[in-house]
Amino acid sequence: MLLKSLQAGDVVFGKVSRAVYFAFRGVVLGGGANGKKLAEAPLRRLGAAKLADRVVKAGEMLINMAVISEKRRKRVCLRAREIRRHHRRLVDRRAREGEMAVAAMELPAVRAYDALGINETSVKSMPFENLATLMQSPATLQATKAVLDRFEKLLPLLSSPVINIDHLLKHLGSPKKKKTPPPAAAASASRYSLRVVLCSYMILAHPGAVLSGQGEKEKLLMDSAGSFVKEFELLVKTVLEKQSTDAAAGQKMFSAQLADFDRAWCAYLYCFVKLLQEKVHQLSGDAGIERMNSALSDTRSKFFEAKENGNPLAASVANVSTPLSIGSSGSSFTAQSLPGAASSSSSSSLMKQPTDNEQMLNEMLHEDDVSFGGNSDNVSSAEKEFQAKVKSTMEKAFWDLVTDSMKGDKPDYTQLINLVKEVRDSLHELASKELKEEILENIDLEILSQVLESGSQDTRYLGQIMHYSLDMIRKLSAPAKEDDMKRSHEKLLNELAASSEVNDNGISSFVIAVIKGLRFTLEEIKQLQSEVSKARIQLMQPIIKGSAGVEYLQKAFADRYGPPANASASLPITKQWVSATKSIVEQEWSSHLESLQALPADHAQRVVVPVLRAGHGAPMAQASSSAASGSGLPECKGEKIDKLTRVGLLQLISNVEGLNMQSTPETFQINLPRLRAVQDQFQKVIVIATSILVLHQVLVSKVAAPELQNAISELYDALVKLLDSNPDASTEEIVEAMASSLATVGSLSLPEKQAQATAELATKMLLKSLQAGDVVFGKVSRAVYCAFRGVVLGGGGVKGKKLAEAPLRRLAAAKLADRVVKAGEVLVKMAAISEKVHGQWYKALAFYQGPKTNRYKGSKGRE
Structure with a gap:
């Protein structure tokens, strides 16, 4: 029986082996007294409880080996990570110091700017007219632009990250005169705006001539302009004097000064944009700021293109920018045209403006008097025509710009993708939670980008997006409008399908269909957003018109005053x-x-x-x-x-x-x-x-x-x-x-x-x-x-x-x-x-x- 039981395939051998395994497992996983008890239980069933001590001793050896192995593994991994980290730091520091040293030693751009003699002392001694002429000269513009571009290229080499100011730069709206800018130029706007930098010297030297008031924001802008000019001149001085200093010390000094210069620029740009927005708000309200942010750059670009090409559109835009003359002679008897209002508002100090929520609640409480609220019902026909002309011109310029970007041998689909993204985001914002994921799946910008970049100009995927977007608009709209919307949507899709291959201007049917479809879809979404806003306001009105609205306005007024x-x-x-x-x-x-x-x-x-x-x-x-x-x-x-x-x-x-x-x-x-x-x-x-x-x-x-x-x-x-x-x-x-x-x-x-x-x-x-x-x-x-x-x-x-x-x-x-x-x-x-x-x-x-x-x-x- 013993010989038979010691054979590997025997049943008794299997049961005994299994029991011993459980005993060892109990010691290894249980540990201590619990481990011994767990080991005795299976051995007792074999009548071999005395073997528990041997099992415990062997199990403890296994535990010690496992602990030592894990500690050793962790120690080795930690040392490896430290070695890699120190190596990367060493390589990065050497590369950065080398690049910074080489970059800082290239002085022609800085020397050319320094030769202009523009500094805080010189500009303060110049008459305003002479300073303005100097700032507009080609030599000044070229030299300043070169040195600013050089400093911007050195920013990524700093050890600390720079502040993101894209949200401020987009408000400047610098026009681009080139019809199709190169990819490098179109990638991003310059961090240091040339005209804003030169404007800091104008503000510093002649604040009374540049700024229309002496309010809090004007004072902040003057202070920030002074700090920026100081840091700018110190940076130029640091670059010019670097050769006479120790390399390491000079490198450290240059890096610190470049960082200080960039921080001063961010503070100055923030004050500049805030004052700019304040002035636009005073002149034309929130609608003016919205128009400035969304259309200024594109419209001005289109104007310059048309002007260079002799296009009549330039004259149209120029005429729109000039107010219409209403009533050539005689005095006016209405409050809008009295001179006191216009002249005093331009020279006023900045006022504390109510928030959008306050204005909305106030309009709700006065809603029976909307005809006296200064809206379109109270605007003269001449002003309505002027506003309609401005809107029409801006829209035409924008869509012409989109159309031009998709023409030619190398079309640029950036604007198109952004517009489709706007459609997707607008629908996503209006939809319920159940539909949000569906919208993201059906309007996939990555797939759209791949289709467009392939150069096939296949309208099938874009047509699917358009069809789905219109279906979603109908689904989100009021049921009473569904039939009319369905007819108009089907009519549009049929017209797009029947577009000719090429029109008289050489614009492909693909471009025609895309522009027409997107324009129609965005208009439909705009109407839907308006309806949703009105519905939400109607739901809020019972609460707003009660004590809640008054209490909110009281608290808001107390917060401001x-x-x-x-x-x-x-x-x-x-x-x-x-x-x-x-x-x-x-x-x-x-x-x-x-x-x-x-x-x-x-x-x-x-x-x-x-x-x-x-x-x-x-x-x-x-x-x-x-x-x-x-x-x-x-x-x-x-x-x-x-x-x-x-x-x-x-x-x-x-x-x-x-x-x-x-x-x-x-x-x-x-x-x-x-x-x-x-x-x-x-x-x-x-x-x-x-x-x-x-x-x-x-x-x-x-x-x-x-x-x-x-x-x-x-x-x-x-x-x-x-x-x-x-x-x-x-x-x-x-x-x-x-x-x-x-x-x-x-x-x-x-x-x-x-x-x-x-x-x-x-x-x-x-x-x-x-x-x-x-x-x-x-x-x-x-x-x-x-x-x-x-x-x-x-x-x-x-x-x-x-x-x-x-x-x-x-x-x-x-x-x-x-x-x-x-x-x-x-x-x-x-x-x-x-x-x-x-x-x-x-x-x-x-x-x-x-x-x-x-x-x-x-x-x-x-x-």
Whole structure:
């Protein structure tokens, strides 16, 4: 049995071997006392428990061998890694020092720049004209560009990484005049912009001539420009003096100075771009910044190309860049065109701007008054045409640029891939979580790049992307629009499929199909984004219009201007406005109460009322249904802050000078476009009422009442159409409108000579009455002011309408009551919202005892 059991294939041998294996495993994995117990268990089943000690001793030897082997392995690996790391450091340091030494010793570019003699001392002693001429000379531009390029090439050799400033460089928008730039030039923009570097010397030497103000950002830019010039000159000096110093010390000095120079450049560029954006924002708002960032470089490049090639597009772009001249003569009676607004805004210090979220919430709270928000409804037709022309020119230049990039023997598909990426990213942003991964899989930019780089110009894959994108747009859009969108999408795809092989200009069908399809898809996505934004806003409105919106605006205002306790110091314009309003608010309130008492109980019984300057009567105009319905805006009950806010707003819009950021209280600067629109309506009403009054006085004794009313209605319609379409209409155009109304009446009721004399008299009276110092102009302005006051203090209901009609009827201009009510309601809502948001600041300022000023006192006399 023993001999049989010791054979390898025997069952007993297998069981014993297995038990011994378990015993050894228990010791090796269990260790210590636990290992011995684990070893005894299988041995006990063999009746050999005494062998446990031998098994434990042998297992411990295995454990020690494993531990020693692992430690040795780790030690060897660690030493190998250290050797490799030290070797790499040694190689990199030697290579870097060698390259830096060779690069720094190549001095021709630096010497050529130093020979120009441009330094801090010399530029400060130069007159501005001489310095500007020097900065524009070809020698200066060439030498400076060479030395800047040389320094930029040395940056990768620094031991520390440089700061990424691509987000700042893209705002500079330097034009590229070459039609197809070489790959090396197109790879990236220069880190050191030549014109911005030279501009630092201009800022340092003549800050008053270069900068338009002395605000905080201007001061930061001046300081950063001075630091940059200092580091730049030290770097040039270090390179020139390196030969006379020890190699190692000189190398270390040069590396440190190059790093300091680059850090100073980053700080200066940041201040430069921030001030540039601030100026663009002041001139054209967020839309201007967006247009500058997205289209400036491409459009200017296209302009230079067209100019060099003699293309008419250059003239088109040049004309667009010049504002249209509207009204060649005569003065304007609208707030937008008054010179005070434009001149003061350009020289103002930088203001604290509300955030996008604040502006959005503010628009939601005022959404019933969007027509007075300074948007497209309040823009003249000439301005709309100008804006449309600018947009059309920019779009044409952009798509022409994309088309040109894909033409020729070596097409550049970079723009095309970027546009497809924009389509993919836009759909990805709009889609739900379930669809995001699907979009990324179906619009694969890597595959697209490979297809395009193959040079086959195969439209199949691009067609798949286009088809999928349009399907996804339909899926994300409202179900009600799906059928119409499907028809338009199918029509587009059929047109692209039927494109001819080559058009008249030699542009392949591939390029035509790609441009047309991408342009259509991007427009569809833009509309979808607008719809989604509107839907999200509608969902938010119930919350925003509650207390949450007011609380958010309160917190945002406090973050920008501090708590109400600091209002006297942080809100200087609001403080002056409150102080000036306090001095006249009680007088205005008393006049309003007198107007209420004078209002007849049965307003409809008054059929004829006296008209200014003459005792003749004017029949009462029929109240319109729109105003009769009322808006439900509450009247003022005499509460101190409510009364002060309403009267203060009335003083602002009744001012002769156009409102701007420097004359508007900080609490209403977010509503400046809305205030300007109401001020515009105020001045339009004065012009129309004055014209109607003059016409009434001239014709009242010469024609019958029905003909007089017809002439007044015709003049009213003509002036409304003229002033609404062209806010900058001149006095000549207004006189022409009156002459047209007089000609209609004269041809029917007056002899030719009398009609001519009447027209001449009316023209003289109108020109005289439209002058600010004229008695008639003053009385009309006062009557219009009282009409606005009736709505602002009396509310937007029937009572406010009656209070507005009473003074206007004395001008025979009761038809203007609806316009007054509509504009006055904007002020009522603005005052109510501002009281909720800024009430604590108003209370702090209302009880502040300080010097009073009448800066905001309007041009109208007070009763």
